[in-house]
Amino acid sequence: MFKRGRSQVVFATFLTLATLVQGLMVKQVPQEKTVAELLRRVKRGWVWNQFFVLEEYTGLEPLYIGKLHSDMDQGDGNIRYILSGEGANSTFTIDDSTGDIHAIQRLDREVKSQYVLRAQARHRVTGRPLEPESEFIVKIQDINDNEPKFLDGPYQASVPEMSPIGTSVIHLTATDADDPTYGNSARVVYSILEGQPYFSVEPKTGIVRVSLADMDREVREEYQVVIQAKDMGGQMGGLAGTTTVNITLSDVNDNPPKFAQKLYQMSVPESAPVGSVVGRIRAKDRDEGANAEMTYRIIDGDGRDTFDITTDPTNLFGIITIKKTLDFESKRSYTLKVEGSNRHLDPRYLNKGPFSDITIVHVSVEDVDEAPEFSAPFYYAEIPEDVEIGTIFKTVSARDPDAANNSIRYSIERTSDPGKYFYMDITSGALMTVLPLDREEIAWHNITILAMEMNNPNMIGSVSVAVKVIDINDNPPSLTQYYEAFVCENAKAGQTLGVHRCSSDNSAWILTRRGGWSQREQSVYHLPILVTDGEPPVQTATSTLTVRVCSCDADGNVLSCSAEAYTLPASLSRGALIAILACIFVLLVMILLMLSLRSHRKKPCLTDEEENVHENIVRYDDEGGGEEDTEAFDIAAMWNPREAQLGKLRQDMMPEIESLSRYVPQVCISGGIMATGDGNVHSYVLSKLYEADLDPCAPPYDSLQTYAYEGEGSVAESLSSLQSAASHNDHDYDYLNDWGPRFRKLAEMYGVIEANNSLW
Structure with a gap:
């Protein structure tokens, strides 16, 4: 491995030496130089190399990369080579005497593909630079040490059921960390390991497609597919990676709905109010979601006007409700013909038949013991206020609406007649008076009549009766207020004194019958007035009008209505006046004393604690x-x-x-x-x-x-x-x-x- 690496370094050095030297020369020439100067050779002191090294070296010794050498180096040891830049002295080291470069750590191209270093030659003793500092690159060559990876796996995908062959399901991409520009280390080929014959994958693109027609979600919904990605173009010796794709068949509306029963039996009490739920039905669909949503309607039957059907919020069930009031005695059963159909249709599958179904619903009305019903929603009656006690003024009637037709008993609700003015016959429903009526006290009586079944006291019906008390002439007229009038001393006969009104707002004019009035003779007149109404029986009343004699000016304006003071006789002495006042004082004292004695005899209840009854007992000091x-x-x-x-x-x-x-x-x-x-x-x-x-x-x-x-x-x-000798307690x-x-x-x-x- 070490020898192979050195051969590649030497080969690369010869290939790139001329190019690198030419580039460095061009880089160092200023723009203002002439052509002759540009063509003149510049002496370089470096024996320049571009270094290559394979990644993932696993030897025990440091990996030799290359050698740096200056032509000023005579081999006498006066030259010292210095290395700086990326990884210097940590990843790479240099022998400062020979210029040999070694890698002292394991290199990974996927972590870092190249390093930029700088080298310089200095005099060992003086430290003076002998050559300008120059850069060089150490490139890491790739080896096939990474398998392809699916970074986002495992994958979830869906495809509509019944999809044709070749329908794309998902596009997969595997990533290889090796160098795609060097060899086949990063060239990936895809294949399917699991999921045949339902699905397939394109080798170069990684697109998963449907490979079997007419896959039915209602038969099988979930599929698991395993896809492999292999580098080196799929050849033997390449590295491989796998992933899983979970594929779900999405639903399409390809199934018609069906009712579970062809006949449904339901019942409802006749007392159920309008809007009450009778029952619910469902046409089931093998599809799901929106494809299973239903809509219902009543298409026929004798109950289509009495009942209604709606779809519940889930759009699955049909809810049958009451549209009109039921009556067991009138009709005891109804028949409904109900259709249930899919709400959302797919035109591609309409050839599979009608997407609806029909069923029959039979509704029975149950009898309920109902409260008695009156013949009218309310009653009205008028009674004169002088009607005789015991007079029947209204008769109400109620019946049992049930088939049993039980007997009815009547009564007056206690709170509606607190004064107990009326009586209700328990069997006939006759309403009569038991107390005198007075329109001026109560003009209207609003009473409630109750009707109760004999066999079921809990069944009680009620009705309101408005009783108007008609007025009769039983109250005498009266003046609306206390009236006073005045007459001038100089008034003549036939002159108007003033206006006086009755309770019916009628007016009466008071006239003088003579003239010559005098305050000294009589200052006040009390005039009796007889007031009579006009309706039979005629009622009369007597009132008194106070007329004062006043002194007036020529225009009739009142000056004074009090008599002039008389002067006392001169013969009446002061002593006589004192005696008169003393008599009046004594008289007042006697009156107060008599009133006090009278109030003492009429004592109130014995509520005072000091009025102890023991004192009354002591007075009886003799036995009978x-x-x-x-x-x-x-x-x-x-x-x-x-x-x-x-x-x-x-x-x-x-x-x-x-x-x-x-x-x-x-x-x-x-x-x-x-x-x-x-x-x-x-x-x-x-x-x-x-x-x-x-x-x-x-x-x-x-x-x-x-x-x-x-x-x-x-x-x-x-x-x-x-x-008492046996008594030991206080009395x-x-x-x-x-x-x-x-x-x-x-x-x-x-x-x-x-x-x-x-x-x-």
Whole structure:
């Protein structure tokens, strides 16, 4: 190897020596030299060489590259050779005495193909340059040490299915790092190792092509092809590299759609709203992506006006929806003829048949228990405000729309009639009044009527009834405001005093009937005015017009409407005036005192903490006779209500019972009517109950006298905790506040009223 390298260096030296020397000579001649001077030979001191060296030297000794020599070198050792430039002293070294150059490192042309160095000869002792510094090049010769490489592999490619033979799939390129200008080290040839007979590759270009016709994606979709690239023109001994190409057959629309079933059965409840989904169908396609997208339409059937079909967002399924309201009682089933077809067609494959399919969809309507329906969407009624209670003014009707036709019950929604003015007959639907109506209070009543099935209380229908209360002439007219008028002292008969208006905006003119008015005689006149309306029954009202007598100027303008002050008689002394004022003061004090006493007797409810009931109890400092006390009412009458008519009445209660009996209503007890009699304990108890309802904060003082202390021989034992030996707690003085419930319990105990009676 070393000898071969030296022979190439020597051969290259002789080939390039003349050219290099001539180039250096031309380079050093200035432009202003004459032709004769250019032709004169310039003496050079170098024995010049251009050096070549093979890459990838693997010997143990340094690789000899060449030799530098100056003709000034006499061989006496006075010349010293110096090397500088790329790789000097690191990759290349020079023997400073002989000028021999060696490579001390392994060279790789693919890393660096040439090195530019500089050499100079100097005197060894003085260091003076003997020759100008010159450049030379060391070129690295290539050997076939790199295989072809596919830098972007492995590759992904696709080609449409059913593509014809020769269709290009992908263009591959392998890169060889060797020198393409030297030998065949970088000349690559392509071949296919795997993937026949489906694909092939062009040897020189590396283009992969289809080599088998009618490849079907639905049969096989993925293929793996292995391609080889070999240098040295594919000859034996060349280096090779491989790569993989994954080829996918892309889909084309070459398959028609097909429904999985020729008949679909679906059902939907009749209560489903418009727009509800009934079901979905699909015509499947062996293709994929856009080639499998479908469009659906109803082409025939008795349900084409009742149902609709659309394509879902994936463009695969047909969604059947309701277009019109369903009614089980009217029609119980529908038939639809549906067509599904491809959305995108490929003209190249239309000869394979129609790209659509047809199926039948049968839709059954299910019966649903529906709420009752009224005969009208709403009702309107007019009632005079003086209509008699119990008058039927409107009748509504509802029916069960189901085939069962269940019975209907009617009622008024509670919140729509808070005043409970109306009553609805539960079976007939008749609407009547139960309270007097007043147009001036409520002119319109908007109530809601409910209709409920007897067999299914959850099925409830509703309707609105607008009730207009018609006005009748039941209110007397009245003046819109308080009016005052004036008359001038110099007014004459027939003169207008002023205008006075009624509630209907009618006008009345007030005229004088005489003249000669005087403030001194009478400064104010109160004129009664009778106001009458014109509709039967005629209503009248009386109002008073205040007319003041005023002094006026000649034009009728008011100067003063107050009477002139009179001067006091001269005989009235100051003492008399003081006495009159003192009398007035005393009179005012007496009036205030009477008002204070009156307000003291009419105290409000016992809400003040200082008004302790204990003080009232202390006043009763003597005991009665218990059951022997004949002055109080007989307690035995409460044990047997029948004896109440024969019992001895308490005299101090009789006036109160008589006065209250006018206000006690009749009360139903156990299905009968209990009248309020003067001597009846029932009446007395009910009177007290009614009094408690009207004034719930008034304590029962009479009851306090009766039950606060017990008499001798009481069969009820003690009703009070006062001075009880068994009581260790402080007495609760608040028992008056809950005496009402005790009184009720006592009344229930003796059978006066029923338990849970709503009168209390």
